[in-house]
Each structure stands twice: as C-alpha cells, then as structure tokens.
Amino acid sequence: MAPTAALLLLLSLASVCFPAAAEETLVFVTVLFRHGDRSPVRAYPTDPYQESSWPQGFGQLSQEGMRQHFELGQFLRSRYGNLLNGSYDRHEISVRSTDYDRTLMSAEANLAGLYPPSGGQVFNPSLKWQPIPVHTVPQSEERLLLFPRNDCPRYTQLVNETEHTEEVLNITAEYWDFIEFVNNKTGLKNTGVDSMWGVYDTLFCESRHNMTPPDWVTPDVQQKLRVLKDFSFQIMFGIYKRVEKSRLQGGMLLGEIVKNLSKMAAPDPQQRLKLKMLSAHDTTIAALQSSLNVYSGKQPPYASCHIFELHRDDNGSASVSMFFRNDSGAAPYPVQLPGCPLRCPLEDFVRLTQPSVSQDRDKECQLPSEGRDKEILLILALSAGALLLLIALLLAVVCWRREPMAARGYQHVLNQEGGGDDS
CATH class of the missing domain: 3.40.50.1240 (Phosphoglycerate mutase-like)
Known part of the structure; x- marks a missing residue:
C-alpha cells in the first residue's frame, strides 16, 4: 500500500474511533x-x-x-x-x-x-x-x-x-x-x-x-x-x-x-x-x-x-x-x-x-418558632370553624326533629326567626 493511501486510511480510522469534539x-x-x-x-x-x-x-x-x-x-x-x-x-x-x-x-x-x-x-x-x-x-x-x-x-x-x-x-x-x-x-x-x-x-x-x-x-x-x-x-x-x-x-x-x-x-x-x-x-x-x-x-x-x-x-x-x-x-x-x-x-x-x-x-426567613406558631394558629382556626359548623348542624337536626311533620317548611322557618312558638 502506498504511503499516501496508508496515511489516508489511518486518518479515516482515527476520525471514526476518535470523532472530533464539537466546537x-x-x-x-x-x-x-x-x-x-x-x-x-x-x-x-x-x-x-x-x-x-x-x-x-x-x-x-x-x-x-x-x-x-x-x-x-x-x-x-x-x-x-x-x-x-x-x-x-x-x-x-x-x-x-x-x-x-x-x-x-x-x-x-x-x-x-x-x-x-x-x-x-x-x-x-x-x-x-x-x-x-x-x-x-x-x-x-x-x-x-x-x-x-x-x-x-x-x-x-x-x-x-x-x-x-x-x-x-x-x-x-x-x-x-x-x-x-x-x-x-x-x-x-x-x-x-x-x-x-x-x-x-x-x-x-x-x-x-x-x-x-x-x-x-x-x-x-x-x-x-x-x-x-x-x-x-x-x-x-x-x-x-x-x-x-x-x-x-x-x-x-x-x-x-x-x-x-x-x-x-x-x-x-x-x-x-x-x-x-x-x-x-x-x-x-x-x-x-x-x-x-x-x-x-x-x-x-x-x-x-x-x-x-x-x-x-x-x-x-x-x-x-x-x-x-x-x-x-x-x-x-x-x-x-x-x-x-x-x-x-x-x-x-x-x-x-x-x-x-x-x-x-420569605418563608425561609421566618424564625422556626414563628413559622410553627402561624401553623398552629391556622390549625386552631380551621378546627374552631369545623366545630362551629358541626354544632350548627346538630342544632338544626334537633330543631328539625322537634317540629311537627306538617309544619316543616320554608314559611315556618321564617316565622320561627320572627319569634314562633318554639323560640
């Protein structure tokens, strides 16, 4: 094989085995x-x-x-x-x-x-x-x-x-x-x-x-x-x-x-x-x-x-x-x-x-205790709200059961708010 051809072969092999790095x-x-x-x-x-x-x-x-x-x-x-x-x-x-x-x-x-x-x-x-x-x-x-x-x-x-x-x-x-x-x-x-x-x-x-x-x-x-x-x-x-x-x-x-x-x-x-x-x-x-x-x-x-x-x-x-x-x-x-x-x-x-x-x-800048206090206050507020809602529902059920069946309805509720017989 001629020297020039051999050199070209070597360069070709090198380019395949060692591809040029991206510029x-x-x-x-x-x-x-x-x-x-x-x-x-x-x-x-x-x-x-x-x-x-x-x-x-x-x-x-x-x-x-x-x-x-x-x-x-x-x-x-x-x-x-x-x-x-x-x-x-x-x-x-x-x-x-x-x-x-x-x-x-x-x-x-x-x-x-x-x-x-x-x-x-x-x-x-x-x-x-x-x-x-x-x-x-x-x-x-x-x-x-x-x-x-x-x-x-x-x-x-x-x-x-x-x-x-x-x-x-x-x-x-x-x-x-x-x-x-x-x-x-x-x-x-x-x-x-x-x-x-x-x-x-x-x-x-x-x-x-x-x-x-x-x-x-x-x-x-x-x-x-x-x-x-x-x-x-x-x-x-x-x-x-x-x-x-x-x-x-x-x-x-x-x-x-x-x-x-x-x-x-x-x-x-x-x-x-x-x-x-x-x-x-x-x-x-x-x-x-x-x-x-x-x-x-x-x-x-x-x-x-x-x-x-x-x-x-x-x-x-x-x-x-x-x-x-x-x-x-x-x-x-x-x-x-x-x-x-x-x-x-x-x-x-x-x-x-x-x-x-x-x-x-801003959140990470809060003091750890300050962050916990806010979290506790939020939990307490949500708990209090849920408790009030539960009490309201229980009172509604009690009132509903005490009313006569025939009298239950929207009109009687209005009367009750104005001071009806059950107030």
Missing part, C-alpha cells in the same frame, strides 16, 4: 465586580481625618478608583472583543448597579473603557466618551446586589448562632485584649470581632491616600486588624450553616444568574444580549462566592471581578466557566465549582448550585 462558542457573559478605590465610609471617634478631610466626603469613588475601572473596562474589551460589537449596541449589554455613588460611577468608568466611541458615535471630537445607561433600584428595594440583607429574621438568628460557635469564641478570646486596645485608642464602645473591619477599612483607605496614621497603628496592629476583618466576612457568610445562609443571602443573586444562563443557553435568533454587567460591593462578591462554595475567605479587593462565561457547542450542549480577577496586573484565574470540571456542563452547574438557591426566601 464550542462563547455566547454570553455575566460579570460581577466591586467598585474601585474609595474614601472610607466612616471615621472612628478619635480619627484625625474626619469627613471634611475627603474631597467628596465619605464612601466616594476616588480618581484611582475611576482609573481602576476604566482599566477593567479595557480588559473586558480585549477579552470579549470577538463576542461584542466594536461599537456600543444597546441590545448587547445590560448594566445594573446598586444605588450608591461609588458603584454607579465605577460602572460608568468601566463602560468608558469598554466602549470608547468611534465613527458615528462620536458626538464631541475632543471627548473619547459616550453616555451608556446604568440601571439601579432604590437601596430599600435592592434584593439582588446588596448583602448582607437584614430583612430576614432567620439570617439574623444564624449570625447570632455563628457568633456563639467554638471557632468564633476562640478567635474572640485570642484577640480580646487587642480588641479592647483598639476600642480604647479609637473611642469605640462595645465592639467585637465583627466590628473590627470598620477600623481596618478606615485605616486602609487613609494609608492608600498617603495620610499619616496615628502612632498606635503599627504594622502588627494593621496585620491583626486585617485578620479580624477577613474573619468578619466569614461570620456573615460561612463558618456555620453556610448553605442555609447562602439561601437567604447570596443565593438570591446566584439564582438570578443561573436563570439567565439557562435562558441564554437555548439558541434564539431574536436574543441579542451578550453581556450582563453588575456593579456592587465586596460583600456582594463574598456572598455570591460563598453560595458557590468557592469563597477564599479574603475580602475581595477594589475592582475585583467574578466572571461567568456560557459556551455552547455545535450539538446544542452548554457549559459554564468561571474566573476571578482580583489583580489588575494579572490575568483572571479559573474558578472551579466543587463537583464539576472547570468547563462545567450547564445541567450540572444548575444541579450543583440548587441547594444554595431558595425557592421561597
């Missing part, structure tokens, strides 16, 4: 990111830098934060240039933010990097920017992007129970002298492990903006505050009954993301959405990652970004890949859902995340 195409992306660098949200009582020390006041995005998100937008453009149009198309992207200045402004700075105007979208030749809508809802109505939500009695109970676990009590005992030291230096009262994050955050923001710290803030103090700050995140979302906490917190956002992934997996020529962008907070990312059971236990840094990519192959099968970008100088690293490969089949992704997604959060 996959990226069809949809969801990105959740934390806002950029900001001023502290508050100052402790003895802090030399109160709100007047900050150009825009507390909790506001800094120019560094704007640059961080402009750069993240450029990264998203380079990563998803083949998925998105080169110019802004309102059908391709949906942007939602919490109703905070810093998250709204982060989204806008991000979009400036993602969609620099060109051609007919340039409305001012000296301005490399174009307005793109960012949607939000009032903070009081935000149920998807703002965590922890304190509208859930059961979650509050779980956090209280967490604070009495052996792990938390041991950390509290280990750092008790340090906590009292910090309270004394800051002028704070009655604070514990879960409150140290506020002191750390204030000092961290001040250090990033070249403000001289008080003498008591040594590297050792900063390190201990950092440990307690990270531990406070775990108290909120992990350590104790993590899955149940997730169902009441980050599981709400996870459920929405899973629903969107499932919807976008079905081929639909009319569907043009390619990118869902969510601008939120460190606790939003921590809550979501905890519900996925991939949270590292560390506070997500400024402009960190959790990415969900939906791929679809020629056979119509879909898969989900996750990535986390927590360093603007490095590429995002892959995140593996426990129990699934990095490229997780969509049906498996849905199945594995389902325990963290509540089907009726």
Whole structure:
C-alpha cells in the first residue's frame, strides 16, 4: 500500500474511533465586580481625618478608583472583543448597579473603557466618551446586589448562632485584649470581632491616600486588624450553616444568574444580549462566592471581578466557566465549582448550585418558632370553624326533629326567626 493511501486510511480510522469534539462558542457573559478605590465610609471617634478631610466626603469613588475601572473596562474589551460589537449596541449589554455613588460611577468608568466611541458615535471630537445607561433600584428595594440583607429574621438568628460557635469564641478570646486596645485608642464602645473591619477599612483607605496614621497603628496592629476583618466576612457568610445562609443571602443573586444562563443557553435568533454587567460591593462578591462554595475567605479587593462565561457547542450542549480577577496586573484565574470540571456542563452547574438557591426566601426567613406558631394558629382556626359548623348542624337536626311533620317548611322557618312558638 502506498504511503499516501496508508496515511489516508489511518486518518479515516482515527476520525471514526476518535470523532472530533464539537466546537464550542462563547455566547454570553455575566460579570460581577466591586467598585474601585474609595474614601472610607466612616471615621472612628478619635480619627484625625474626619469627613471634611475627603474631597467628596465619605464612601466616594476616588480618581484611582475611576482609573481602576476604566482599566477593567479595557480588559473586558480585549477579552470579549470577538463576542461584542466594536461599537456600543444597546441590545448587547445590560448594566445594573446598586444605588450608591461609588458603584454607579465605577460602572460608568468601566463602560468608558469598554466602549470608547468611534465613527458615528462620536458626538464631541475632543471627548473619547459616550453616555451608556446604568440601571439601579432604590437601596430599600435592592434584593439582588446588596448583602448582607437584614430583612430576614432567620439570617439574623444564624449570625447570632455563628457568633456563639467554638471557632468564633476562640478567635474572640485570642484577640480580646487587642480588641479592647483598639476600642480604647479609637473611642469605640462595645465592639467585637465583627466590628473590627470598620477600623481596618478606615485605616486602609487613609494609608492608600498617603495620610499619616496615628502612632498606635503599627504594622502588627494593621496585620491583626486585617485578620479580624477577613474573619468578619466569614461570620456573615460561612463558618456555620453556610448553605442555609447562602439561601437567604447570596443565593438570591446566584439564582438570578443561573436563570439567565439557562435562558441564554437555548439558541434564539431574536436574543441579542451578550453581556450582563453588575456593579456592587465586596460583600456582594463574598456572598455570591460563598453560595458557590468557592469563597477564599479574603475580602475581595477594589475592582475585583467574578466572571461567568456560557459556551455552547455545535450539538446544542452548554457549559459554564468561571474566573476571578482580583489583580489588575494579572490575568483572571479559573474558578472551579466543587463537583464539576472547570468547563462545567450547564445541567450540572444548575444541579450543583440548587441547594444554595431558595425557592421561597420569605418563608425561609421566618424564625422556626414563628413559622410553627402561624401553623398552629391556622390549625386552631380551621378546627374552631369545623366545630362551629358541626354544632350548627346538630342544632338544626334537633330543631328539625322537634317540629311537627306538617309544619316543616320554608314559611315556618321564617316565622320561627320572627319569634314562633318554639323560640
């Protein structure tokens, strides 16, 4: 047999025995990111830098934060240039933010990097920017992007129970002298492990903006505050009954993301959405990652970004890949859902995340005793109603038997109601 014919035979056999894998195409992306660098949200009582020390006041995005998100937008453009149009198309992207200045402004700075105007979208030749809508809802109505939500009695109970676990009590005992030291230096009262994050955050923001710290803030103090700050995140979302906490917190956002992934997996020529962008907070990312059971236990840094990519192959099968970008100088690293490969089949992704997604959060948020009390009251009410109905029927039978046979009828009943012989 000629070498060429033999090679063709081998290739044919290989194609039969080892069929080519179906080619996959990226069809949809969801990105959740934390806002950029900001001023502290508050100052402790003895802090030399109160709100007047900050150009825009507390909790506001800094120019560094704007640059961080402009750069993240450029990264998203380079990563998803083949998925998105080169110019802004309102059908391709949906942007939602919490109703905070810093998250709204982060989204806008991000979009400036993602969609620099060109051609007919340039409305001012000296301005490399174009307005793109960012949607939000009032903070009081935000149920998807703002965590922890304190509208859930059961979650509050779980956090209280967490604070009495052996792990938390041991950390509290280990750092008790340090906590009292910090309270004394800051002028704070009655604070514990879960409150140290506020002191750390204030000092961290001040250090990033070249403000001289008080003498008591040594590297050792900063390190201990950092440990307690990270531990406070775990108290909120992990350590104790993590899955149940997730169902009441980050599981709400996870459920929405899973629903969107499932919807976008079905081929639909009319569907043009390619990118869902969510601008939120460190606790939003921590809550979501905890519900996925991939949270590292560390506070997500400024402009960190959790990415969900939906791929679809020629056979119509879909898969989900996750990535986390927590360093603007490095590429995002892959995140593996426990129990699934990095490229997780969509049906498996849905199945594995389902325990963290509540089907009726309002019901699950009720305290167990409260739920039982309502159930008991309902049973008592139904029982009382049935008893009254039975008594009424018995009285009717008694009255019916006492009446003369010839007098029984509708007319006599009317007379009886008006005070007849038997009344």
